[in-house]
Amino acid sequence: MYQKAIVLIDELKQLLEKHNIPINENTNLRIETMLQTVKDDNQLYNLDYIINWFKKKREESDMIVQEIGVNDLDKWNVDKTTGNISHVSGGFFEIIGIKASNTFDREVGKEGWTQPIIAKNPGGILGLLTKKINGVTHFLLQAKAEPGNIDKLQLSPTLQATTSNLLKAHGGTKPLFAEYFDNPKNAKIIYSKWQSEDGGRFYLKSNYNMIVEVDEDEELEIPNSFLWVTLYQIKQLMKIENFVGPHVRGIISYL
Template sequence: MIIDEIKVILENNEYELDSDTISRIQTMLESIRDDNQINKLDYVIEWFNKKREESDMIVEEIGVNDLDKWNVDSNTGNVKHESGGFFQVIGVKASNTFDREVGKKGWTQPMIAKNPGGILGILMKRINGIPHYLLQAKAEPGNIGKLQLSPTLQATTSNLLKAHGGSKPLFAEYFNEENNLNIIYAKWQSEDGGRFYLKSNYNMIVEVTEDKDLEIPDSFIWVTLYQIKQLMKIENFVGPHVRGIISYL
């Protein structure tokens, strides 16, 4: 096998082959060949573009005062949801001793805050021994093209607690660490500090067994690591959360 040949070459050059190194070799091999056992790359692209065409989501800008269930606090001016969940838009004042675009005097700006974070998780399943990753064509109002390829689970704490009054996000049960011991990766990672105040999300990759029969909705699709990296070459196709999670691999 190729991996055995690579291991021999590394051993001959005095590299220490621990479990992490071997895992990295396997991931490298995943990245350079399209071994998807279900969907070829051309089909994935065609499927996603069709989902974009079929999306009936219409997004239009409205005034903050016209938002449903969102209010502007008369004392602070913060924008917040009536449930107390999701997030708030607050104001911050930053001062510094180093030069920036605004010099040393500092600046003020609005930021998204009061959000305890959530889970950004991708399910992985081996199909005929090949790792496949479950992504979704997710519609969000700020997306270019309406939809972008997103993680299996992309949910804030408020989503998971159903603060919006809707249903719990699909596949959320697989990202409960107490119930799932086969976790490949799970770490808190910070979000953009220029727009989010003290915000981080729990990034996860969780493996389900090959014999696990999952009911996959039409808005989800199995792709390989090779395919994800090829799709990232297409502008505004793969969402930032997928890019962030797979950076571990």
């Protein structure tokens, strides 16, 4: 299959050259990406296996989420003067209030509005680790539980970590695979750009979106909450409601 793909890529390049379309590194990436989206050629798992694997992970999740009052939050403080909410470490984020005015192009009119908003968040890294297996590009996703997710788990990037997570402000461990994205040494950066987050909920926040490739010969220890999938499979999984998290969708938009 890999050899057939090489032949097809060469034929496409010849066709482009015939029409005087220049061939460069970006062209090669676009051709390879196009081929990745048309066939389920995962060398490890077919699409049905991945869907069943993820559903089982959801069933096995023992995370319990319970709504409590803000005053009952551990290590979070409410400022008596401003009402702002912040963590005792000074990290993570802060809930502040903002006032938007002169908003002529919005549905509320020029008078604007006030609202709470998540602020003082330095952002973080949203990264997909990629590796060729038998010549086929695969991406490492995690079935990750978050308290606000529908059905607890969503398929998330290899690394989904705030700066506070990377600095271990919570007192826990450094996120898995962080070494491949935080000043990577033995990996090739395919894509790395700051991308803004939802400005209606986050104040002046952006995340560093990355796609990083490891060598095909490198052996990785993959925990049981992670799975190698192809770009074709990601696009098919996106057709299932509440399966693929927004950060994965955002990162692969580059491709």
